[in-house]
Amino acid sequence: MSALVKHLSRYADYHQKGHNVATHIVGIPLIVFGVAVLTSRPIIILEAVAITPAMAISAAAALFYLRLDARLGMIMTALLALAAWAGLEVARGATTSWLAIGLGSFIVGWLFQIVGHYLEGKKPAFIDDVSGLIIGPIFVVAEIGFLCGMRLPLKKAMQDDAVSRGSVQPRDATADGSAFR
Secondary structure, three states, X not given: OOHHHHHHHHHHOOOXXXXXXXXXXXXXXXXXXXXXXXXXXXXXXXXXXXXXXXXXXXXXXXXXXXXXXXXXXXXXXXXXXXXXXHHXXXXXXXHHHHHHHHHHXXXXXXXXXXXXXXXXXXXXXXXXXXXXXXXXXXXXXHHHHHHOOOOHHHHHHHHHHHHHHOXXXXXXXXXOOOOOO
């Protein structure tokens, strides 16, 4: 089993209901954007190129995602680059705007997460395993792909892992192949 399947399958254990996944599809991008905004200061100019902590964080996360899976890693790298760029643009504005947008996005994103987990009746994955904080964004991208009919062998591998660990029963699988909702 690949590390990607292991991480996504275990993360999915905490996100089995569709409404919880839906809140994550909204909340996690808001959190990632909020973090990108808040870590886009200080802006250090080196040879006419702006460098920020958000760029370093994004680069490290991108390397992690690329090691897990090349295709999803490339998508995550592009999304992280977009978030770092948007964060830099916000950070170039007034301090009050920077803080309001950064903190607002971060807080609203977490409110979506809290509501989703409340309705799910399960605690967030990162409570048991801090790696859930970095797996959440790639989980969202994978789930969107699954909804679009992409990467279905990955989805099946996640389901097979969940069944083998006993987190879902084989009979839970629906006609569309989803054992998680």
